Amino acid sequence: MPNTQPVAESQAPGDARPPSRVRQLAAASIGNAVEWYDWYAYSFLAVYFADQVFPKGAGNSLVPLLSTFAVFAVGFFMRPIGGLLMGAVADRRGRRAALTVTILMMGAGSLLVALTPTYATTGLLAPVVLVIARLVQGVSVGGEFAASSIFLVESAGPGRRGLFSSFMYVSTTLGQLLASGIGALLAAALTEDQMGRWGWRIAFLVGALLSLIGLWIRRGAQETLDLARDGEPAARPGLFEALRRYPRQSLLICGITAGSTLAYYTWTSYLPTYAQVNAGFDKGDALIVSTLSLAFFALLQPLGGLLSDRVGRKPLLLTFALGFAVTAVPLLHLVTDAFFSLLLVQCAGMVLLTGYTSIAAVVNAELFPARVRAAGIGFPYSLTVALFGGTAPYIGTWFKQAGHADLFPWYVAVLCLVSFVVYLVLPETARKPLER
Structure with missing residues (x-):
């Protein structure tokens, strides 16, 4: 049909x-x-x-x-x-x-x-x-x-x-x-x-x-986007209308994104550098591992999306956040100068990360009505990514220079635990129609 x-x-x-x-x-x-x-x-x-x-x-x-x-x-x-x-x-x-x-x-x-x-x-x-x-x-x-x-x-x-x-x-x-x-x-x-x-x-x-x-x-x-209502042009929302009228949803976007963006940039961008700095991993091998794990990560995404359509969004989000809160420290401590140690750690993290990345777009979109959906997502999401995702390599390197390299895995774990609490209070929206 x-x-x-x-x-x-x-x-x-x-x-x-x-x-x-x-x-x-x-x-x-x-x-x-x-x-x-x-x-x-x-x-x-x-x-x-x-x-x-x-x-x-x-x-x-x-x-x-x-x-x-x-x-x-x-x-x-x-x-x-x-x-x-x-x-x-x-x-x-x-x-x-x-x-x-x-x-x-x-x-x-x-x-x-x-x-x-x-x-x-x-x-x-x-x-x-x-x-x-x-x-x-x-x-x-x-x-x-x-x-x-x-x-x-x-x-x-x-x-x-x-x-x-x-x-x-x-x-x-x-x-x-x-x-x-x-x-x-x-x-x-x-x-x-x-x-x-x-x-x-x-x-x-x-x-x-x-x-x-x-x-x-x-x-x-x-x-x-339906740009007209009842045959008349729809009233255009103000620049900050989403923040003003939907402050709870805006804060939820920040909480949803904080731990996930840190985990994402740590595992997809910073992990090869982390392995080089902390375990003496070969630079050329790090690039190969990164390429293999990213290809694996791309293949996982549709599977996660399909699963969320069957079982809901929250089970995937909670699995991702609790998984990283519990395993971020032991996984990062498993990184050595051996090729397969980094490949195993990176791929294991990619599996957990898929619980967020595969449904990030839909989880955010289902929080706002269509009229302010883009601006409602765009600003708090990008701000949180800049604060936590964009600074991940810098903070990881700073911990190393300060002689506290072991604190970075705990930083990832704690922030993912914060997002876990946010996911607990999120409404399940998989079965609800998308508000137009």
Whole structure:
């Protein structure tokens, strides 16, 4: 029997064509993968272009690289602003409008990075251009989660919101893998000197081109927000209306996200570095382990989404949070310089993490009515990610430098326990219709 759940159309009022679920899924997923390719390409290739954009400090060759990662952090803290602004666009102008803006901004930022002049030729203009590019990309990626995640959830058929939600992190992981793969391919095909002079720019030009492809796919998608009520244009929500009218839901978003984002960035981004710093793990082997575990992680997501549609959201969330609260310390203590120790720890964490990531989009979306759903999710989610997820590598390294490396696993465990308490009070929404 065909799926006939109503979805608002982006076509003329007389066009009654039902939306293609596959096209809707592709519009969100492919565009999101492109967004994250552009975002992660910066961190993978920073080591090659740092010397080109920033001057070296007196006798310190690490100054350019540190400056480059400082710019990366600046982009990270633009995400809450992007979540608020692009969320407002999604709630006022429609989800498709916001998705169009975010991918255009990410592509423009990627192109600007590719065209960033060198410090040797333009002086201070070089780092200024790079900062502007990352500010634009920070706003873009901050708005992408809110717009793309609710677009996925609102496009899903009955009983399939969890499954559609899972493709948020499938596409995020694919974007990350694509960025590392293209970076590795360029590094293998070019000499280190060629990579440093011009090779790194190719990856960002590819990102700009991929953004155009993603834009084309998204332009063919259909709107999921009903922009009219009873034949009249719907009143546009205020910029801070979601925070003002739904403070409890906004705080719940923060509690839902705090432990999960710390666990996510620890296991998907920081764990290889943690193994190198604390166990002397080989850098090349760490990259292989990271790639294998990320591919495994992507395959797990649809399974988690499907399971949540059958048993509910809360069992998965509670399993994730309690699992990490109990096992984060012993798992991180199992990391040694042996290849399979890190692979086992990373994959075990990915299994637990799937209890959150596969349904993050739908859990957040089911808390808010459609009118303020994007802005209601975008700002508190992005702010919490910036505070806890974005700082995970820094805090882990700081604990090591302070001589208390053993405290970082406890930090992960305690924050996951906080999220566990939040999950206990969450209402179960899997069987309820999504409020339009």
